[in-house]
Amino acid sequence: MRERYIEQVFEYGGVMSVPGATILHADLDAFYASVEQLLDPALRGRPVAVGGGPNGGVVLAASYEAKAYGVQGGMPGWRAARLCPELVFVRGHFREYQRLGDAVMDVLADVTPEVERISIDEAFLDVSGATHLFGPPAAIGARIREQVRAEVGLPISVGAARTKHLAKIASQVAKPDGLVVVAPGHERVFLDPLPVGLIWGVGPVNEQRLADLGIRTIGELARTPSSAVEHVLGLAVGHKLSAMAHDEDPRRVVTTRHARSVGAQSALSRRAPDRDDVRAVLAHLADRVSRRLRAKGRAGRTVTVAVRLAGMQRSTRSRTLSVPVAATLTLTEVSEQLAWSAIEAAAPCEITLLGISVSQLADQRSVQLELDLEPPDPWRPGSAPGAARSAVDASMDAIRTRFGGDAVGYLPVVLRGDGAVPDEFRELAEHDL
DNA sequence: TCTGGGGTCCTAGGACCC
DNA sequence: TCTGGGGTCCTAGGACCC
Numbered sequence: 001m002r003e004r005y006i007e008q009v010f011e012y013g014g015v016m017s018v019p020g021a022t023i024l025h026a027d028l029d030a031f032y033a034s035v036e037q038l039l040d041p042a043l044r045g046r047p048v049a050v051g052g053g054p055n056g057g058v059v060l061a062a063s064y065e066a067k068a069y070g071v072q073g074g075m076p077g078w079r080a081a082r083l084c085p086e087l088v089f090v091r092g093h094f095r096e097y098q099r100l101g102d103a104v105m106d107v108l109a110d111v112t113p114e115v116e117r118i119s120i121d122e123a124f125l126d127v128s129g130a131t132h133l134f135g136p137p138a139a140i141g142a143r144i145r146e147q148v149r150a151e152v153g154l155p156i157s158v159g160a161a162r163t164k165h166l167a168k169i170a171s172q173v174a175k176p177d178g179l180v181v182v183a184p185g186h187e188r189v190f191l192d193p194l195p196v197g198l199i200w201g202v203g204p205v206n207e208q209r210l211a212d213l214g215i216r217t218i219g220e221l222a223r224t225p226s227s228a229v230e231h232v233l234g235l236a237v238g239h240k241l242s243a244m245a246h247d248e249d250p251r252r253v254v255t256t257r258h259a260r261s262v263g264a265q266s267a268l269s270r271r272a273p274d275r276d277d278v279r280a281v282l283a284h285l286a287d288r289v290s291r292r293l294r295a296k297g298r299a300g301r302t303v304t305v306a307v308r309l310a311g312m313q314r315s316t317r318s319r320t321l322s323v324p325v326a327a328t329l330t331l332t333e334v335s336e337q338l339a340w341s342a343i344e345a346a347a348p349c350e351i352t353l354l355g356i357s358v359s360q361l362a363d364q365r366s367v368q369l370e371l372d373l374e375p376p377d378p379w380r381p382g383s384a385p386g387a388a389r390s391a392v393d394a395s396m397d398a399i400r401t402r403f404g405g406d407a408v409g410y411l412p413v414v415l416r417g418d419g420a421v422p423d424e425f426r427e428l429a430e431h432d433l
Numbered sequence: 434t435c436t437g438g439g440g441t442c443c444t445a446g447g448a449c450c451c
Numbered sequence: 452t453c454t455g456g457g458g459t460c461c462t463a464g465g466a467c468c469c
Contacts, residue, residue, distance in 0.1 A: 051437080058437055073469090076436045119439095119469045201442095203467050236443055237466080265438060302461085312436075316463060355438085421437065429439035429469075 003142060003179045020184040021137045021160040022128040023253065025167035026108060026144055028101070029155040029176045031121035032061035035097055036090050038153045047084050050092045052077025060092065060425075064176055094424035100152055101428075107147045111140060116253045120428050124164055126253035138181045145179060162187070163249035169198050187247045192219030199244050206233055206241075221245040258361075259431045262300070264288040265355030266421075270310050273343045273351050279336055285356045286331035288426075293358065294397055296433040297365050299324035300358035303331065305338035307346070308353035315342040324362045327389040328396075331356065361433075 028034065032050040037043045043063075049071060051060035059080050062071040069084035081087055101120040108115045111134060114126035127140050134140045141158040148156045159170025161182040173194070174180040182190045196218055197207045209232050215221050221229070222245040230238030243249070264285040271277065282305075293299055303325070304318040317338040325331055335356050343349065 054434095056435085060437070074437080076434070078434045079436085082434090122469070201467065205466060234444070259440080260442095261440070263439070267437060270435090304462095314464085318462060320461060352436090357440090426438065429437095431440060 004174065021162055021167075021181055022126060022131070023161055023164050023167045024125040024127055024137060024141055024144070025159045025164070025171040026104075026123050026125065026141075026148075027157050027159075027168075027171045027175070028104060028121040028148075029157055030061060030063050030067070031101070031154075032092060032097055033063035033066070034154050035093065035100055037063060038100075039093060039096065040090075043088060043090070047071065047087045049077070049080055049087050049089050051089075052080060053089045054078050054081040092425065094422060094428055097428055098424070100154065103152050104148055104154065104156065107144060107151060110147075111144065114253050114255060116255055116257075124167065124253050138179070141179045141181065145177075163247065164251050164253070165200060165244050165249035166191070166247065168200060169194065172198055188219075191245070191247060192217060192222070194218050196221050196241075196245075199241060201237065201240060201244070206237065209233060218245050257432075259433045260361065261357050261359035262289055262292055262298075262361070262433060263304075263355060263357030264426070265306065265353060267308075267353045268351060270350050270352050273349070278339055278343075278351075278354065279332070281354050282335045282339060282356065283328075283332045285354065286335055287328050289356055289358055290326050290328040290331050290393070291397065291400075292430070292433065293326040293361075294364070294393060297363060298361050298433050299326035299364040301325070301360035301362070302358065303334045303338065304357045304359065305335050305342065306353070306355035306357070307339060307342045307351055308355075309346055310350040310352055312352075314353075315346060317342045320360065324360070324364065325358070326364055327386070327393055329389050329392075330386075331358070 033048045036048055036050060045065065046063070047066035047069060048063040049059045049061070049066055052058050052075075054077055057077050059071060059073055059075045059077060061073050062080070066080070066084055066087055069087070071080045071084050071087060077089065081089075097120060104121070105115065105117055105123060108123055108125055112125055112127055112130040114129065116124040118124065127134075127137055130140060131137065134143060137160040141160050145156055145158055148154055155177040157171045157174040157177060158179045159167045159172070159174055159182075160180070161167040161170050162184050166182055166187060169191070170180040170182050194217060196202050196210050196215060199218065202210070210216070210221065210229075213224065213228065213232060215224055221241065224242075226239060226242035229242050232238065233241065266281055266285060268281065301322075301324045302318055302320045304316055306314055306316045308314050319334060319338060321334070325334070339354060343351065
């Protein structure tokens with residue numbers, strides 16, 4: 001086990017007594033791959049990739065043994081196989097990921113209720129109210145790591161600092177399987193030598209733009225006038241990054257957060273767009289999205305459709321309706337209009353993905369009669385009355401609740417039985433509404 | 434050999450209103 | 452013969468994160 005304390009490196013030895021670094025970021029290491037190695041001991045110590053394969057698909061996660069060869073999440077399987085010939089591809093146990101991720105969050109919840117889960121495998125904690133029970137943040141971080149290892153069987157890295165931003169960077173520096181505590185007063189000496197790419201919000205594009213200014217470390221960024229950074233990255237991003245580089249991060253740990261959009265997308269084998277095909281895919285996506293909305297009593301006014309063309313260019317079309325929608329058929333029809341608007345603008349073309357997203361969300365209960373309130377409109381020629389649509393959705397939702405998600409569906413959805421990605425995987429990434 | 438699926442936030446131009 | 456300034460909403464695109 002590696003425990004590293006920044007204050008040990010730079011100043012004191014009595015780290016376990018240092019208070020103040022009360023924001024923790026806990027992040028499971030190579031989560032999916034670690035679960036596979038936990039479930040199958042034969043995989044331990046070997047390079048493992050979840051998902052993908054030499055003949056298609058992308059790698060969803062790579063074990064540290066695989067990362068040593070340069071294999072990364074998001075990489076096409078064939079490329080990963082070329083980088084690492086001994087790489088073992090596994091299909092993935094998505095239900096187990098959900099179960100074990102939840103189990104880890106239970107461990108965190110035993111420390112404090114102030115937990116902000118930001119994905120299946122990652123959370124912030126504010127432990128300022130827990131130190132009287134469990135000791136200083138460093139001790140709490142160590143305790144979390146021990147308990148997750150003992151009770152769940154997985155390696156987890158923890159960063160502790162005064163702010164979320166710094167705690168997150170600390171956990172990245174701690175990986176794999178480590179703990180890094182940045183004691184108050186030591187932020188600058190910790191941050192300055194680190195690469196700007198560790199800042200939340202700096203990806204490949206902005207990293208290159210900063211490099212063009214001669215900025216490679218967070219220290220160099222902090223010494224650059226924010227006006228220069230804003231000029232290159234835009235006002236908002238530049239301002240935020242400068243603030244981060246100066247260790248100014250006002251964000252608090254938030255335990256409840258409402259989603260601002262809900263979406264679903266499907267990659268398709270490259271194909272010329274076809275009316276029936278497009279409708280079938282969109283019906284399936286609209287069904288997924290609208291069911292999630294209705295399950296939470298939500299609806300949304302803005303419908304956005306994304307189309308990806310051969311060559312990876314994306315095109316989007318959106319329409320804001322006068323009233324929020326959550327009915328499957330309405331969403332399907334609006335999406336179809338939008339999709340063809342994008343496709344026709346690009347024609348002739350081949351498409352490789354279709355996606356639907358609904359935003360401007362509102363509570364459905366307060367905006368009932370969604371469809372009857374819509375004026376007669378060209379978007380739904382000959383459409384069924386809204387009440388009928390709501391009734392159909394309600395009975396289908398009820399049947400699915402009792403008999404399972406595949407028990408009933410709109411015709412195109414039933415006919416399309418070839419989902420490339422299992423629903424369990426999709427559910428892992430869904431945010432609470 | 435051909436690139437997943439779920440999200441967040443920002444920008445810029447135009448429409449529209451007062 | 453020539454028309455301001457500010458605010459809000461909508462749309463399309465893009466960067467980023469897990």
